[in-house]
Amino acid sequence: MVQSERRLKRGRQGEFVSKHVVARVEDIGPGERRVVTVRNRPIVIFNLDGEFFGLLNRCPHQAASLSQGIQAGFAIAEVPGTERCIRRGEFIRCPWHGWEYDIRTGQSWCDPESILVRRFKVERVPGSELVKGPFVAETVEVSTDEEYIYVEA
């Protein structure tokens, strides 16, 4: 068990962030997701083919929990009759009004310029690195021979 170590640094918007270990890599399989709470914020962690991404679990439209939606791709068509599906599973669709967000960026599909879900940096880290810090591992037992997911929040 590593010591909780809260060395804060500045995030993208100048706010203080710290690195929080939230799960073992094997806890969230490819295509799966899990909601974690970090510094009182609900964050949904996605595994897209081994890459991890984190979004605030709250739709900017009417505040529904995005984690209750389905992951989908898009059917597109250049002209009628040429429909095809792209980026299957890479968007989270709000369980209420169906607004769709790119899991990799948090940007909405319908209005990427102005509507986005807050994104959190999520990375994998070997347990052997964790013990060196600075990480906050309040809810996860850490051992040096496994791999973990941390969120910067």
Add this chain to the structure above:
Amino acid sequence: MSVRETILQTVEGSPGREFIIDSDIHPEPYSPQSFRERLPARWREHCETYGDPQRGPYAALTGYPRYIPRTSRRDAWPSNGGLPGSDLELMREQHLDRHGVALGVLEPLGQGSWTRNLELMGAVCSALNEWQLEDFVAHEPRLKASIVVPMEDAPAAVAEIRKHADNRDFVQVQMNSLSEEPFGRRKYWPIYEEAVSHGLPVGIHVGGSTGARTGGGWPSYYNEEHYSLVNSTQAHLTSLVLEGVFEHFPALKVILIEGGIAWTPALSTRLDRLWSRLGSEVPHCRKPPSEYVKANVFFSTQPMEEPENPEDLLQIFADIGWNNILYASDYPHWDYDDPEYAFKAPLSVEQKRKIMFDNALSVYRLD
């Protein structure tokens, strides 16, 4: 104590807490089969033999499949295996308790006047009315029921209203918008006469299966159908005014539910202009159409308009009339409007109170 007094007592008992009235909550049975058990044997056997002829988005078959199961929020499926809207505990947690709903008006959908078989229509409406009381209102006094009527069979509809008229757990009569004829036509007048005689407003909720979707033929997509429901609401509003329904029943209050609201000032203005020139065709319409709309018609908010400039909403509301707008959630459906987030415009305390509470308090029968 009257329903209104009970509501006001609740509000006064929790100073500082905000309460709302919701004009559109959709109750569902645990399953379609569990509801069918409530029908008389004659109709259970009919449905088993011939199949259920009721067709709509909430029944087994629809011409316009939804992109989301049961047209419902994906988080509204109860853990007990029932349909969204069937579990009171979840409804309380997600909506009634969470948002301080002091009164929620039940609007059963998908059955009743959703078949052309008049006898079945009547039997299902009767069962829907008993079911609302037994499965919802009896356990949750904040919920009140609608008298669902077999609207294409006026004598049967009148009998159904009469059967429940003295029961204060019913606060309105309910019809649905996809009808055989525009609602101003005389065949529906006995329903209005009976409703008015008991002080009951008539709610018209979009939907149904019997009527044409648009005046321009049958569309292809759910996108089109969702919008085309607005057309049916517009047709009814125009018909009610121009056939003289409000002239004949000045005390009639009509609530248009889930048909959108931003179009109504434009329609009223257009009707006024026509009436000012061609009024002699409808001499029974003694006032400009917009005056009947302002005096007799109320609009539920969901699905709330979201103009690019949110403040445009204030002008839309002002044009419709601040006293004519009722908050609706549409719980548990996918296009649910959360009362905290649905209105993107900055409403004053007084404006908000009218939409969220006061208007409904004077529209429904709560004495």
